[in-house]
Amino acid sequence: MTSIANMMTNNNQNFGTKSANDEKLPGTNGIKDDEKLPGTGDNGKKEESVSDMFMKLLLAQIQNQDPTNPTSSTEYVNQLSQMANMESMNAMSGTMAAVAGLVGDMQALTSASLVGKQVYVKTDKIQLEDQPLEGRLTLESPAGSVKVKVTDSSGKEVTIDLGRQEKGMVDFEIDPAKLGLKPGEYKLKVETDTEEKDIPTEICGTVNSVRIDQKTQQLMVKVPGVGEVPHYTITQYGQQPSDDGKDKDDDKETKPTPVPEFTA
Template identity: 50%
Template sequence: MSVSGVQNSANDNSAYGGVADNGGSDLNGLFLQLLVAQIQNQDPLNPTDGTEYVSQLAQMSQVQSMENMSSMMSQNSTLIDNLQVLSTAGLVGKSVMVQTNKIEVSDQTVEGRLTLAHAANTVTVSIKDASGKETSLELGAQEAGQVNFSIDPQELGLAPGNYTLSVVTDTGEKSVPLEISGTVNNVRIPLEGGAALLNIPGLGEVPYYQISQFGGNADSNKAA
């Protein structure tokens, strides 16, 4: 939009109506004030072409549409966050399975599940503590698919602490998916924002998006 002859009006605080620091909802009023000032101060001997006003109005309409879309997206994001909080709150006391290779050992048995892409004659779950000491849980020969296992700290002589799991097979299969089951004790929403955190015995706090199964546990999936 041409501002020739309207600089004084544009610099006048009353022309802006005190909206310099306001949101996009005031853009329309500011635009109309500037447009009126432009018309009032145009050269009578060389008036502005009417099509230019139409073009300016069209551009303003596009700006308003973008502002409205941005506002709607922000509202939708807030709604999604609120729905996530409500859904995670409903998980308290429920059984879930979490895809992870880290566990917190206490005196309770940890139930887990791994998924093999190929059948193997020997399958071993490696349990490594923070110092690097490794304990092996032998699962023997297994068919391809889901394989359930239990980690009994007393039986394996595991001291309380944090451990990292990995799977070794005689087929050399890499990156075997691991899941650990547990019951959600509570849900915490980080004050700094981000995904909701679920407190699960044997796992500690894990992000909501690591859940791989709602309901059931590894023990209930064992074949009879």
């Protein structure tokens, strides 16, 4: 005999529908989609509806079983156990959803504190205005020649020659006035005389605003020179210290704040 819990699971918990021939199950009073289950009200919980329907089907099964070959008590116990497991899984899913929502809220509050803070954003695209942009790249090995290519939408290219550089972080500046670059969008690409490819670039800027995208629910931060980008593209909070361990702006000893990791 097919268990009631399995019947309900296979039907994706769509327990209120009528059969193909529109027949009513004995003892169920022909429950339909638009009928309320007892005790649920207009906004009854899904778990209560599932439990109520299960008991109705179980009673109907008992009432209409073959008297010459009745269902064993073990079968009923198994069906009740399956039902209990299914309700536990539903409750667990609800709890996980609530936890995910709480983590999202905490993440939003934390990111809101970024407004006015200096950050580094990993990107290969920039939005130039009149002010210079500070950036950096990271080399995995020393290079005898390092160049940053700045290309506009028409394909016009300007090169920033950084010369010989050692392994690690290399700072550079994009000054529109010195380079003769007009306001607009540009792409960045790093070239070296080594075999190293796809060298990442980061742009430094101050967070202007933080918002949650209504379609993706993704946290977005707006940084001058970069535009609006997902928060996970932030690689560092705070100014990068110089080689002697002191801040480049105010000469105070400091260390970059590590990027917190959020999980949902």
